Amino acid sequence: MKTIGKFAAWSIVTACLALTVSSGIADAYTADSYQITRGQDLHWKNNIISTNIKEKDMQATSLTADSENQFKADLMLWNTFPIKSVDIAVTGEKELIPCGTPFGIRLFTNGVIVVGTADIPTQDGMVNPATCAGIKTGDIIQKINGKDVNQNEEVAALVEKSDGKALELELERNGRVFTATLHPVTCETDNLYKAGLWVRDSTAGIGTMTFYDPETGSFGGLGHAICDTDTGEVMPLRSGDILPVTICGIAKGEKGLPGELRGYFSNDTAIGSLCANVQAGVYGNLEKTFEGTSVTMAMKQDITTGKVQILTTINEDGPQYYDAEIESIDLRNQSETKNMVLHVTDPELLKATGGIVQGMSGSPILQNGKLVGAVTHVFVNDPTRGYGIFAENMLNVSQIVNPQAVSKDAA
Structure with missing residues (x-):
């Protein structure tokens, strides 16, 4: 009897320990908020993790409603053990057109970005006014003596x-606005006043459009922000256009050397306007309707590891589907743009590009006929692999930064 008792006790301890470990793992690898479509159960991993919310439960007293479509609920392990409280947003199914088309980006900054500082030769020796004023690479100059500045020429003119x-400068650094006093000096070379500043007010490049919303005429693309090449900082958008692009060649990716799509702006006529350049991509509105077949956007919890297709353009044939696999998924949203790891398996794409190359960022990822995300980054040491962002994340950001992207049904 004692042996049976000890065995039972150890069994209970082992079960409790297993449950504790399982709950801890589930907590570490689950998100704190989810979106579900009306009438949908929230469950995945063969029902290992779930919550029992259904449309008929929306008015249940056990749920705490924060707003019309926002609820608090318990995330459950094996439909029995609560893991943690999560936020649930109930929404309608969203239909989007996956694009996979390259587009040119012409962006003008809000303020000017300091991309470097320089010593100025003076009668008293080499002087760096910018450094003396506490200005650093990556700072954004917004005003000089109270006057807005958005162009390099404006800064140069005010200094000269x-x-x-x-000069009193208003700058932004890491989201914090501050002031600095700059003392221009006379350059011995040309006898002009200089500040020792290298600044940038615009950029241009090529990316891939991810989706078009036929309800609103809005689009999302790139899947990551456009950053300054020298500072790595997100370019603050004042205004911008997108233009048609023709792909004319490929620099194949190799280990340690990312490849790229080579192309040129087909013409100078804008096909759309930008309204935001943020960590999760670029967003705006198209001038004309994008023709294509819409598909349902998958919620992040519905995405699984396994086979997918990437829709992208690598030549004059236009968007084509190429095979790939999702190797891992991170629901925690610790990184807004690196939610899943992709592995390109398509022989044709591997032969042409080596895998993921620059310019493919924003290429839609589809699984089981649904839009699940977009390509964002390539692994430098393995171009066959890279990161992807959830389509759900991109749409949410689009609806925040672009008022036109919110459909009447969602308003």
Whole structure:
């Protein structure tokens, strides 16, 4: 009897320990918020993790409603053990057109970005006014003596006309606005006043459009922000256009050397406008309707590891589907743009590009006929692999940064 008792006790301890470990793992690898479509159960991993919310439960007293479509609920392990409380947003199914088309980006900054500082030769030796003022690479100059500046020429003109008097600069650094006093000096070479600043006010490049929303005429693309090539900082958008692009060649990706799609702007006529350049991509509105077949957007919890297709353009044939696999998924949203790891398996794409190359960012990822995400990054040491962002994340950001992207049904 004692042996049986000990065995039972150890069994209970082992079961409790297993449950504790399982709950801890589930907590570490599950998100704190989810979206579900009306009438949908929230469950995945063969029902290992779930919550019992259904449309008929929306008015249940056990659920706490924060707003019309926002609820608090318990995330459950094996439909029995609560893991943690999560936020649930109930929404309608969203239909989007996956694009996979390259587009040119012409972006003008809000303010000017400091991309470097320089020593100025003066009668008193080499002087760096920018450094003396506490200005650093990556800072964004917004105003000089209270005047908005958005172009390199405006900064140069104000410095040259300063007559050597101190200039008050309003700058932004890591989201914090501050002021600095800059003292221009006379350059011994050309006898002009200089500030020792290298600045940038615009950029241009090529990316891939991810989706078009036929309800609103809005689009999302790239899957990651456009950043300054020198500072790595997100380019603050003042205005921008997208233009048609023709792909004319490929630099194949190799280990340690990312490849790229080579192309040119087909013409200078804008086909759409940008309204946001943020961590999760670029967003805006098209001038004309994008023709294509819409598909349902998958919620992040519905995505599984396994086979997918990438829709992308690598030549004059236009968007084509290529095989790939999702190797891992991170529901925690610790990184807004690196939600899953992709592995390109399509022989044709591997032969042409080596895998994922620059310019493919934003290429839609489809699984079981649904839009699940977009390509965002390539692994430098393995171009056959890279990261992808959830389509759900991109749509949510689009509806925040672009008022036109919110359909009447969602308003």
